[in-house]
Amino acid sequence: MIKYLRNKVVSVDRHTQNKLRVHGLLDDDLYGIELEVEFTLDTLDILKISGKWHRWTTPECPRALDHLNSVIGFRMGPDFQNNVKKTLGRSGCRHVANLLVEMGDAAQNASLVIQYECARQLSPDLTLESFYAEQSKEVKLSQEAKIKIEPKTQSASQITIVENVAQNDQQHQQSTKYFSMDVHVHTSPASPCSTIKTLQLLNDARHVGVNGVVLTDHNYVWSAENINDLRKKYDFSILRGVEITTSHGDILVYGYYEEIRGIIPLKELRKKVKNAGGFMAVAHPFRGFMIIGGNQLNISAKKAAKKEIFQYVDAIEVFNGKCTDDENKVAQEVADILGLKSIAGSDAHEFGSVGCHTTHFFEPVTNEFELLSQLHEGMFSV
Numbered sequence: 001m002i003k004y005l006r007n008k009v010v011s012v013d014r015h016t017q018n019k020l021r022v023h024g025l026l027d028d029d030l031y032g033i034e035l036e037v038e039f040t041l042d043t044l045d046i047l048k049i050s051g052k053w054h055r056w057t058t059p060e061c062p063r064a065l066d067h068l069n070s071v072i073g074f075r076m077g078p079d080f081q082n083n084v085k086k087t088l089g090r091s092g093c094r095h096v097a098n099l100l101v102e103m104g105d106a107a108q109n110a111s112l113v114i115q116y117e118c119a120r121q122l123s124p125d126l127t128l129e130s131f132y133a134e135q136s137k138e139v140k141l142s143q144e145a146k147i148k149i150e151p152k153t154q155s156a157s158q159i160t161i162v163e164n165v166a167q168n169d170q171q172h173q174q175s176t177k178y179f180s181m182d183v184h185v186h187t188s189p190a191s192p193c194s195t196i197k198t199l200q201l202l203n204d205a206r207h208v209g210v211n212g213v214v215l216t217d218h219n220y221v222w223s224a225e226n227i228n229d230l231r232k233k234y235d236f237s238i239l240r241g242v243e244i245t246t247s248h249g250d251i252l253v254y255g256y257y258e259e260i261r262g263i264i265p266l267k268e269l270r271k272k273v274k275n276a277g278g279f280m281a282v283a284h285p286f287r288g289f290m291i292i293g294g295n296q297l298n299i300s301a302k303k304a305a306k307k308e309i310f311q312y313v314d315a316i317e318v319f320n321g322k323c324t325d326d327e328n329k330v331a332q333e334v335a336d337i338l339g340l341k342s343i344a345g346s347d348a349h350e351f352g353s354v355g356c357h358t359t360h361f362f363e364p365v366t367n368e369f370e371l372l373s374q375l376h377e378g379m380f381s382v
Contacts, residue, residue, distance in 0.1 A: 284317060
């Protein structure tokens with residue numbers, strides 16, 4: 001018996017001589033989204049975009065429509081997917097971002113079909129296979145100089161486009177006096193909602209100049225053995241934490257390694273973490289759900305600071321890559337009012353989003369003892 005069904009349909013038509021109109025639909029038991037986009041035929045730039053929701057699960061989902069115009073001018077190419085996910089995935093909904101990426105891919109394929117039809121007018125015997133092979137060859141040659149496989153032992157499916165990674169790392173460390181860590185990231189398949197594999201995440205972190213990451217998958221604790229193997233193999237500071245769902249909201253936990261399934265009472269989690277010598281931080285406290293509803297985002301920081309959740313944590317995540325500037329601002333104001341420490345993380349769930357917000361430690365962090373020591377002593381800033 002089918003208990004869940006998802007349909008995704010993308011159609012393309014040639015709207016004018018030099019415009020493609022693409023319609024995208026995502027329809028399942030949880031979400032219903034429609035997008036319509038106009039692309040230029042020659043360069044595949046986004047000219048217009050509109051959308052509407054039919055179903056959603058959280059108050060933040062419809063917010064993605066407010067940011068649609070920010071992708072106007074985006075051009076199909078190697079960076080299209082990352083740019084769309086950074087712009088729409090962070091500020092609204094990753095389902096909208098993923099649908100737009102597929103629509104861009106469909107527009108690109110439609111453009112190839114049109115080019116093929118034009119080419120056949122000159123060479124009637126030209127086959128689609130030979131035409132496509134020639135096009136792919138040109139693309140490969142243009143990108144060949146940019147591709148680097150890291151590490152050398154990984155498979156072809158794990159190729160990541162990286163430029164001057166080692167040089168970027170060296171320049172970053174020379175130009176800063178702190179140790180920059182993204183302390184809030186998610187990997188696939190440990191976090192079902194994430195689409196970024198561990199190796200992709202590490203490449204992404206290196207590329208943007210982050211010194212280390214803490215893997216904080218949802219209610220999933222990495223084994224010390226696996227983390228140590230990754231750290232040695234890739235010569236990078238990789239530590240483990242966890243994002244735990246509690247009765248009062250999501251909590252980032254460091255230094256506590258018991259895997260918890262389901263929703264745990266906040267007071268009970270606090271007791272467990274404190275006994276283990278761990279550290280707790282509220283994740284994205286004003287992202288429109290869990291603590292306060294999306295329609296209450298104009299609540300004053302003074303009033304918000306009275307929320308019970310803040311009584312049981314050591315810090316507040318004041319910069320989160322999935323939150324708006326206003327939501328992060330309220331979090332910072334609450335931290336200041338309560339005198340709680342502030343941390344920052346990307347909350348990365350997809351490639352291209354790692355390191356947008358980081359926590360700056362005053363000394364290098366190469367293991368979990370050093371991480372906990374600096375967290376408890378307040379030897380960090382955002």
